[in-house]
Amino acid sequence: xxxxxxxxxxxxxxxxxxxxxxxxxxxxxxxxxxxxxxxxxxxxxxxxxxxxxxxxxxxxxxxxxxxxxxxxxxxxxxxxxxxxxxxxxxxxxxxxxxxxxxxxxxxxxxxxxxxxxxxxxxxxxxxxxxxxxxxxxxxxxxxxxxxxxxxxxxxxxxxxxxxxxxxxxxxxxxxxxxxxxxxxxxxxxxxxxxxxxxxxxxxxxxxxxxxxxxxxxxxxxxxxxxxxxxxxxxxxxxxxxxxxxxxxxxxxxxxxxxxxxxxxxxxxxxxxxxxxxxxxxxxxxxxxxxxxxxxxxxxxxxxxxxxxxxxxxxxxxxxxxxxxxxxxxxxxxxxxxxxxxxxxxxxxxxxxxxxxxxxxxxxxxxxxxxxxxxxxxxxxxxxxxxxxxxxxxxxxxxxxxxxxxxxxxxxxxxxxxxxxxxxxxxxxxxxxxxxxxxxxxxxxxxxxxxxxxxxxxxxxxxxxxxxxxxxxxxxxx
Numbered sequence: 001x002x003x004x005x006x007x008x009x010x011x012x013x014x015x016x017x018x019x020x021x022x023x024x025x026x027x028x029x030x031x032x033x034x035x036x037x038x039x040x041x042x043x044x045x046x047x048x049x050x051x052x053x054x055x056x057x058x059x060x061x062x063x064x065x066x067x068x069x070x071x072x073x074x075x076x077x078x079x080x081x082x083x084x085x086x087x088x089x090x091x092x093x094x095x096x097x098x099x100x101x102x103x104x105x106x107x108x109x110x111x112x113x114x115x116x117x118x119x120x121x122x123x124x125x126x127x128x129x130x131x132x133x134x135x136x137x138x139x140x141x142x143x144x145x146x147x148x149x150x151x152x153x154x155x156x157x158x159x160x161x162x163x164x165x166x167x168x169x170x171x172x173x174x175x176x177x178x179x180x181x182x183x184x185x186x187x188x189x190x191x192x193x194x195x196x197x198x199x200x201x202x203x204x205x206x207x208x209x210x211x212x213x214x215x216x217x218x219x220x221x222x223x224x225x226x227x228x229x230x231x232x233x234x235x236x237x238x239x240x241x242x243x244x245x246x247x248x249x250x251x252x253x254x255x256x257x258x259x260x261x262x263x264x265x266x267x268x269x270x271x272x273x274x275x276x277x278x279x280x281x282x283x284x285x286x287x288x289x290x291x292x293x294x295x296x297x298x299x300x301x302x303x304x305x306x307x308x309x310x311x312x313x314x315x316x317x318x319x320x321x322x323x324x325x326x327x328x329x330x331x332x333x334x335x336x337x338x339x340x341x342x343x344x345x346x347x348x349x350x351x352x353x354x355x356x357x358x359x360x361x362x363x364x365x366x367x368x369x370x371x372x373x374x375x376x377x378x379x380x381x382x383x384x385x386x387x388x389x390x391x392x393x394x395x396x397x398x399x400x401x402x403x404x405x406x407x408x409x410x411x412x413x414x415x416x417x418x419x420x421x422x423x424x425x426x427x428x429x430x431x432x433x434x435x436x437x438x439x440x441x442x443x444x445x446x447x448x449x450x451x452x453x454x455x456x457x458x459x460x461x462x463x464x465x466x467x468x469x470x471x472x473x474x475x476x477x
Contacts, residue, residue: 047194047195047196047199049261049262052260052261053257053261053267053270054273054274055196055199056260056330057254057257057270057274058274058277058278059200059203060199060202060253060257060330061250061274062247062250062278062282063155063202063326063327064161064324065379066206066320067213067302067320068302068303068379069085069247069282069303070213070285070303071243071298072239072243072244073240073287074228074230074294074295075231075239075240075298076241077228077231078290078291080231081244081287085248085282086279088244089248090275091248091433091436092248092249092275092391092392093271093272093275094429095391095396096251096254096271097268097271098396098399099124099251099255101268101399102395103264105414106127107122107264110130117259119347120346120347121191122255122256122259123144123338124140124144124252124255125338128394131398132398132402136401139394141338143386143389143394144334145334146386147252147386148252148334148335149335150386151252152332152335152365153368153369153378154378154379154382155325155331156176156179156183156365156369157369157378158324159175159183159325160173160175160176160369160373161302161373162304162317163175165302165313165317166314176373180362180366180369183328183332184362186329186333187359188351190351191256192253192259192260192333195326195330198326201326205319205320205323206320207281208316209319210280210285211281211285212313212315212316216312217289217307221292222292223293223294226292226296227295228290228294228295235452238448239377240380241440241445242383242448242449243379243383245387245388245441249388249390249392250391251271252390253330253331254267254271256333256337289303289306292306301377304316304317332361336354336358336361339361340354343357377449377453380448380449380452380453381453383445384441384442384446385442385446388438388441388445389442392433392434392441393433393434396430396433396434397430397434399426403426409423
């Protein structure tokens with residue numbers, strides 16, 4: 001235990017000051033919870049360290065979207081694709097940092113009032129409520145829940161899209177029915193503490209898939225007559241840009257991941273460290289696949305569809321399916337918590353009672369995945385309309401409003417980071433985030449992504465049985 005703690009300290013020492021005032025927020029309860037487990041069960045089932053949080057962030061940040069980034073590159077062009085990945089990765093890391101600061105502020109204030117959070121998972125809307133009131137709570141709850149709902153929908157759509165490249169005897173809609181039932185089993189996972197081994201495995205699976213895409217595309221080489229004409233249309237450009245905004249906007253579960261940590265104060269820079277690792281997966285794979293297939297990707301949102309069948313590809317598909325199951329759990333678990341609180345079973349210790357209570361949450365997700373099976377375009381639509389507010393605009397605006405008074409700034413639980421040195425710098429950066437994402441992400445991105453989404457509806461129709469499927473060849477068996 002001592003060596004683990006020392007390693008955790010080393011991991012964040014270069015980013016955060018060691019002078020934490022008093023005991024870390026929630027340290028007592030978190031450590032008590034940690035002691036409750038033992039042996040193999042504790043090792044696999046009960047996480048709360050810095051490493052667990054890093055694996056959770058990195059694993060959750062990029063899942064099925066990895067397969068759509070080459071599609072975005074075909075809309076954006078190579079240079080814009082790389083620049084926007086870096087830009088939105090940094091922007092996303094900043095707003096994740098803001099969320100962590102607001103969580104610490106909320107928890108510090110509540111614990112000064114002797115408020116106990118035992119057997120209670122703090123969520124983003126509760127942070128907004130405690131710091132800014134019911135109006136902010138309503139906005140945060142509406143955007144967060146809707147985003148997580150559609151985030152879960154996207155995972156189901158991705159499962160059906162991927163398995164089709166291994167077994168096309170069933171259409172994608174049928175596969176959605178099957179995987180909807182499989183993903184419903186996530187109701188039995190109590191909280192983010194219990195994703196320890198799954199986060200580790202999930203990141204390994206994503207890493208394999210990313211480097212498979214890179215190696216397979218390079219080994220395949222460029223297709224005959226390949227063209228790289230992007231960007232050609234504004235609607236495609238902003239659709240691709242918004243998918244990248246969506247890619248690095250996966251921190252809607254930041255508060256729940258922090259709350260599962262033994263020492264939540266140490267989260268501050270974990271999302272940035274996770275993003276730096278994710279860059280090593282997303283940039284090489286998207287670049288290689290776009291280099292190999294060029295404009296063909298404009299009509300192939302899933303990168304698997306253009307790579308030749310092989311055992312390596314089948315392995316990547318299977319690993320991504322498992323990882324999408326894990327990511328479904330990540331996106332859906334906060335929704336489970338909200339529903340438990342609504343019906344009054346959140347504090348019960350019975351896993352089976354909570355699982356039974358959670359099942360109604362899965363049904364609308366299942367239904368929406370069948371209505372809108374548009375793998376790829378739906379990412380951009382969700383990014384523009386929901387992610388832009390949920391994880392970019394609202395956290396930045398909430399931070400500015402929370403610390404608008406001199407007394408709030410003076411008594412802040414977390415001071416501005418050293419590279420900004422002042423509250424003025426914080427306000428300038430936050431204002432830039434709000435304006436940029438509102439105009440470019442929500443405005444132009446919303447126009448472009450909805451235009452593209454409506455085109456998919458007109459072309460394939462709602463409840464499409466097999467979106468972007470090729471007719472089976474006569475020789476197929």
